[in-house]
Amino acid sequence: MPFPSHADAVVIGTGAFGLSVTLQLARMGLRSVVALDRYPIASQTSPRAAGLFKLVQADELRTRLARLAVETVMHFERDFGVTLPYVRSGSLMVARTERHARVIEQEVSDAQRWGADVHLVSAREAQALAPFLQAESILRAAYVPGDIYIEEPVSLLNAFREAAELLGARIIGNVPVIGIDVRDSAVRAVLTPEGTIQTDIVIDAAGAWVRAVARLAGTDLAVQPMRHQLAITQPISGTQSEQAIVRIFDAAVYVRPCRGGLMWGGFEANPLPFDPTAHGDDFRIEMTPLDFGILQQCAESVRNVVPVLHDVPVQEHRGGLFTMTPDGRFVVGPVPAVRGFWVLSGCNGSGFSFSPALGRLLAEWIVQGQPSVDLAAFAPARLAGVVDKASLREAAIFQYTHYYEPLGE
Ligand SMILES: Cc1cc2nc3c(=O)[nH]c(=O)nc-3n(C[C@H](O)[C@H](O)[C@H](O)COP(=O)(O)OP(=O)(O)OC[C@H]3O[C@@H](n4cnc5c(N)ncnc54)[C@H](O)[C@@H]3O)c2cc1C
Structure with a gap:
């Protein structure tokens, strides 16, 4: 052609x-x-x-858009005649500190007001929904039954x-x-x-x-482009795709079932702004410098809620660039x-x-x-x-490090 x-x-x-x-x-x-x-x-x-979708968002507009996005995925085959596999696993928001417990409570009450289906659950209920979780150190948890993810x-x-x-x-x-x-x-x-x-x-x-x-x-x-990375473990016995996505607010770490194991990623405190145009005309995302040490720190920071992340070899470590705005x-x-x-x-x-x-x-x-x-x-x-460049970087870093705390608390 x-x-x-x-x-x-x-x-x-x-x-x-x-x-x-x-x-x-x-x-x-x-x-x-x-x-x-x-x-x-x-x-x-x-x-x-x-591949995570999140129905509970920081404001009413994004809550509405998130719902539209999930509905578009769920009706994709009906509307376009093309198969689009997704997993309706639901998701959990988890907090281990008083401060983050309040963040979750606030998000639940806001999101309910904006029409999202989300409610508080006990630590034991959370563990039943995501058996890779340890209930003991969970102070507060909330469940969003409609959340989905796309495996690949x-x-x-x-x-x-x-x-x-x-x-x-x-x-x-x-x-x-x-x-x-x-x-x-x-x-x-x-x-x-x-x-x-x-x-x-x-x-x-x-x-x-x-x-x-x-x-x-x-x-x-x-x-401002900003690096973000994740890892996927080898299969873990007992892990199933319908187990809930988990977001641990106080550590800014997410975990979900993936390929029979678990995927995790996190929002580190000192993220890496990275402008691809400063690295030549042929820079491709696969050339983004990755740092597995950061993911190990993320895993360490959630050791008492997701201990299994420490025991299993990793099958994939990948990353790319967010586009952050001030x-x-x-x-x-x-x-x-x-x-x-x-x-x-x-x-x-x-x-x-x-x-x-x-x-x-x-x-x-x-x-x-x-x-x-x-x-x-x-x-x-x-x-x-x-x-200007410096304030853009600073504002972008603030937004990145407050991904799970958009209230800025
Ligand atoms: C590790 C990781 C995990 C993430 N997890 C999630 C998640 O769970 N949920 C979520 O919602 N988001 C997630 N994100 C964010 C999400 O991946 C991005 O928001 C999304 O992929 C952005 O899509 P895009 O189309 O802007 O960028 P891209 O996919 O990068 O596409 C941009 C394209 O533009 C092309 N292009 C650039 N310049 C030119 C040019 N001059 N001419 C022609 N083509 C050009 C590039 O080659 C590229 O293919 C994650 C990101 C990372 C890195």
Whole structure:
């Protein structure tokens, strides 16, 4: 098939965000949607995610979006005719300190007010839901029965891709966008080594490179990439996929069943800001420097609740880059200064799970003129050149280290 010369919309990036909006634009009737990736399709941060979805969120808007995302996954096969496996394991929030017990109680009461199904459970009930937990040191626990995870994150990406292609979208890997033609403050075309694609609509879903792509369009976005990593143990006898996801708030560590063993990851106190553009044009996410010592510290910090993490060899250690924003919110919507230029980024660690909802709402916005849920809080304009490098790093680190404590307590 020849390289396209025109498109109704060009999506830059084929991670969870890019593929989701590609699918939804095609579903909403755009005839020629083209998604481009500088590397193989869906090969960078998204396939390295933990695959966790979380219905209890820090505010009402994200709670609503999280519900929409989970519903989109659960109805995917019905709506798109493509299989998307997921596990409805439910999840537990666990605290071992008084302070974090209060954080959980507050989250439960807020989330219930916003319509989420979540309730406090005893330590013994928590252990019954996730038998790899030790009940003795649990001070407070809450249960979210509707939480899900996707065992192998690549299956979400494959499902988005297959469904989008069935609807006529073209998804092309190994073609970098090297320029964006902007004239009279409007997008006209996207430039690649394979040729130029004329288009009025460009969506920047370039993950850790989102800022570099924004600069191609003559705009800026204060987004700071930040490393995050996880590990998966060898199979552990007694572990089953339906056992609950566990989030230990006081240690900022998460654990879930995976491949017959357990996956764990954590939000360390001194995270690593990491700008891929400072590491050469051919930097790929697999080159992100990993540090298993940090995961060992995470495991150590939860030793009395998940002791098994210490006894089992690890089968996989992987990592990638979050796109952090100074206020911890996504970046979704149009860039007012460049007509036709849209952004879908600023994951702050949750882009995988929100992608089904945000891709859908952004497509509504582009095609129908407004999204069915107000996304003004995520406006790209708030990040256009507002923050200097040092304060951006500082704010991004604050957001990363407060992933489980968004109240900042
Ligand atoms: C270890 C780990 C665990 C995580 N766990 C979870 C989780 O459980 N739940 C959750 O919700 N989130 C999780 N996340 C976060 C989640 O992975 C990200 O939010 C999500 O993958 C972001 O997707 P993306 O599309 O922005 O980025 P990516 O998947 O990186 O996609 C961006 C794409 O843009 C392409 N690109 C860049 N520049 C160009 C260019 N110039 N031309 C063409 N293409 C370009 C890149 O090659 C890349 O493929 C986790 C992340 C990590 C690292």
